[in-house]
Amino acid sequence: MxxxxxxxxxxxxxxxxxxxxxxxxxxxxxxxxxxxxxIRQGIKDxxxxxxxxxxxxxxxxxxxxxxxxxxxxxGNPGVGLLRxxxxxxxxxxxxxxxxxxxxxxxxxxxxxxxxxxxxCAVFRGYKGAGLKEVNPDIKSVICPFTGEELAAxxxxxxxxxxxxxxxxxxxxxxLIEGIIGVQKEAALAAKRVVVTVEEVVPSFKGLHPNLTIxxxxxxxxxxxxxxxxHPSYTHGYYARDNAAYLExxxxxxxxxxxxxxxxxxxxxxxxxxFAQRVEAxx
Amino acid sequence: MSDFTPxxxxxxxxxxxxxxxxxxxxxxxxxxxxxxxxxxxxxxxITLIYESGTIGTAPHVLPLSIGDxxxxxxxxxxxxxxxxxxxxxxxxxxxxxxxxxxxLDRFGNINTTVIGDYAHPKVRLPGGGGAPEIATxxxxxxxxxxxxxxxMVNKIDFFTSFGHGEGGNHRQRLGITTKGPTLxxxxxxxxxxxxxTKEFTVTALHRGVTRQQVQDNCGWPVRFAELVDETPxxxxxxxxxxxxxxARTAAAHRSGAQ
Numbered sequence: 054m055x056x057x058x059x060x061x062x063x064x065x066x067x068x069x070x071x072x073x074x075x076x077x078x079x080x081x082x083x084x085x086x087x088x089x090x091x092i093r094q095g096i097k098d099x100x101x102x103x104x105x106x107x108x109x110x111x112x113x114x115x116x117x118x119x120x121x122x123x124x125x126x127x128g129n130p131g132v133g134l135l136r137x138x139x140x141x142x143x144x145x146x147x148x149x150x151x152x153x154x155x156x157x158x159x160x161x162x163x164x165x166x167x168x169x170x171x172x173c174a175v176f177r178g179y180k181g182a183g184l185k186e187v188n189p190d191i192k193s194v195i196c197p198f199t200g201e202e203l204a205a206x207x208x209x210x211x212x213x214x215x216x217x218x219x220x221x222x223x224x225x226x227x228l229i230e231g232i233i234g235v236q237k238e239a240a241l242a243a244k245r246v247v248v249t250v251e252e253v254v255p256s257f258k259g260l261h262p263n264l265t266i267x268x269x270x271x272x273x274x275x276x277x278x279x280x281x282x283h284p285s286y287t288h289g290y291y292a293r294d295n296a297a298y299l300e301x302x303x304x305x306x307x308x309x310x311x312x313x314x315x316x317x318x319x320x321x322x323x324x325x326x327f328a329q330r331v332e333a334x335x
Numbered sequence: 336m337s338d339f340t341p342x343x344x345x346x347x348x349x350x351x352x353x354x355x356x357x358x359x360x361x362x363x364x365x366x367x368x369x370x371x372x373x374x375x376x377x378x379x380x381i382t383l384i385y386e387s388g389t390i391g392t393a394p395h396v397l398p399l400s401i402g403d404x405x406x407x408x409x410x411x412x413x414x415x416x417x418x419x420x421x422x423x424x425x426x427x428x429x430x431x432x433x434x435x436x437x438x439l440d441r442f443g444n445i446n447t448t449v450i451g452d453y454a455h456p457k458v459r460l461p462g463g464g465g466a467p468e469i470a471t472x473x474x475x476x477x478x479x480x481x482x483x484x485x486x487m488v489n490k491i492d493f494f495t496s497f498g499h500g501e502g503g504n505h506r507q508r509l510g511i512t513t514k515g516p517t518l519x520x521x522x523x524x525x526x527x528x529x530x531x532t533k534e535f536t537v538t539a540l541h542r543g544v545t546r547q548q549v550q551d552n553c554g555w556p557v558r559f560a561e562l563v564d565e566t567p568x569x570x571x572x573x574x575x576x577x578x579x580x581x582a583r584t585a586a587a588h589r590s591g592a593q
Binding site for chain 1 (some may be wrong): 363364389406408414415453456462495506511
C-alpha cells in the first residue's frame with residue numbers, strides 16, 4: 054500500500070546503507086530529486102543499478118555513495134563521458150568502485166526476469182562480444198529444444214527501485230506516458246518501490262486505459278516533487294534540459310568545481326527547488 | 336555544389352545508403368544525422384528506430400540523446416525498452432543497424448568501451464549500450480566515423496561489438512546468421528568488405544581525396560578495390576537539408592533553463 058510521504062521521509066524509511074538500488078528512467082523521467090535526497094542523507098555503500106548511469110549516478114558516485122555500479126552505457130547521453138564515474142574507475146576518486154558491465158539488452162532483460170520472479174534472463178546476445186570475457190555474470194545455456202547456445206545472466210532483484218512518474222491517483226496508483234523505458238520492470242523486480250510524481254489527481258477515470266503502469270499496492274511510498282526529473286524531462290510537463298547536460302560536461306571535469314556545484318545545488322537546497330528549475334522548460 | 340566539408344560529405348554519403356523500405360536502428364551522433372537527412376530527402380517513408388523504444392520517429396531537430404521527447408512525440412509508437420530489444424531487435428525485425436565507433440579495425444569490429452586494459456583503462460569510454468546485440472541482430476550494419484590513425488587501428492583494445500571478427504566466415508562459426516558490417520562511410524571514402532576475406536576495401540573516394548590521404552588517416556595498410564569510384568558530391572537539396580537540420584538542432588540544444 055502506498056504511503057504519501059515527504060521525499061525526505063520516503064528516502065529515509067526505504068533506502069539503507071548497503072542496499073542494491075535502481076534509480077530508473079530511460080533518458081525520460083530520471084528520478085533526480087530522489088537521488089539528491091539520498092546524497093543529502095549521506096547513504097553509503099550502495100550497489101547502483103541503471104542502464105545508463107547518466108548524470109544521476111555521476112553525482113552519486115562523485116559524492117562517494119557507491120561501492121559498485123551495474124550498468125550498460127556509462128555516457129552523458131549525446132554529450133560524451135561521465136567524468137566523475139571515470140575518475141572513480143581510473144583513479145579510485147573519491148573511492149574505488151566495482152563495476153559490472155552489460156549491454157542494454159541484457160540489463161533490460163535482467164529487470165524483466167526479476168519482475169517475472171525468474172533467477173536469470175536468457176536471450177540471443179553477446180555473440181562475439183568482449184564483455185563475456187570480463188563479466189563473469191555472463192554465462193550461456195543450451196536450449197533444450199533446439200540445442201542453440203544462448204546467453205544467460207542473473208536477474209536484477211534490487212532492494213529498492215526509485216522512479217519518477219507524471220501522476221499518482223489519490224490511492225497511489227501510478228501513471229506513466231511517453232518513453233516508458235524499463236521502469237515497470239525495475240519496480241516490479243524490487244522489494245520496495247518509491248515513486249516521485251509531478252502531481253496527484255483524484256482518479257485516472259477517463260484517461261487512456263493503458264496508462265496506469267503500477268497499482269498502488271505495488272508501491273511503498275509516493276512523494277510529490279514537481280520538476281523532480283530535472284535535467285531529465287517529464288513528457289507533457291517540461292522538456293529535457295539539454296543545455297544542463299552540456300554544462301555538466303564542464304562542471305564534472307574538475308573535482309573542485311563538482312564539489313562546489315553539489316554543495317550549492319544539492320546539499321544546501323531541498324526538493325522544492327526542482328519546480329523552479331523546470332519553470333522555463335514548461 | 337563546390338563548397339562542402341568532409342564531414343558533410345560523410346553524412347550525405349551515409350544518407351544515400353538508406354532507402355525508403357529500410358527499418359533502421361539509429362545510433363546517436365553521425366548515424367542520426369545521416370538517417371534523418373535520408374528521411375528528409377529521398378527516403379521519406381524510412382522507419383527510424385531509436386533504442387529508447389521509439390518506432391517510426393520523425394524528429395524536427397536531431398535528438399541530443401536517444402531518448403529526447405521529440406523522438407516520442409513524432410513516433411508512430413513507443414514501446415518499453417525490454418520490448419524494443421526482445422521483439423524488435425532480437426526478434427529480427429530490423430534491416431539496418433547504423434553505428435559509430437571510437438575504434439574500428441579492418442574487419443568492422445568496434446570498440447567503444449576502453450582505451451588500454453579493461454581492468455585498468457587509460458581511458459574509460461561509455462561502453463556498448465545497445466551495440467553488442469545491434470551488431471549481431473540487424474540484417475546488416477553500416478558504420479560511419481571520421482578517419483584518423485587512432486580511430487582506425489590495426490588492433491582494437493576491446494571487442495564491444497562484433498563485426499567480422501578475424502575475417503572470412505568468423506560470424507558463421509559463432510552461429511551469427513546476419514550479414515554484419517557491409518558498408519563503412521568515412522569523411523574520405525566509402526569502404527565495403529571484400530567478399531572473401533571480409534576486410535574493408537575502399538570502393539569510392541570522395542571528391543578531391545587522394546589514396547595517400549586515406550592511408551595517412553588509417554592505422555592499417557589500406558586495400559583499394561580494382562575499380563575505385565568517385566563519390567558524387569552533395570547536391571543542393573542534400574546539403575541544404577543537412578545544414579538546416581543542424582542549425583535547428585544547435586539552436587534547440589542551446590536553449591534550456593539557466
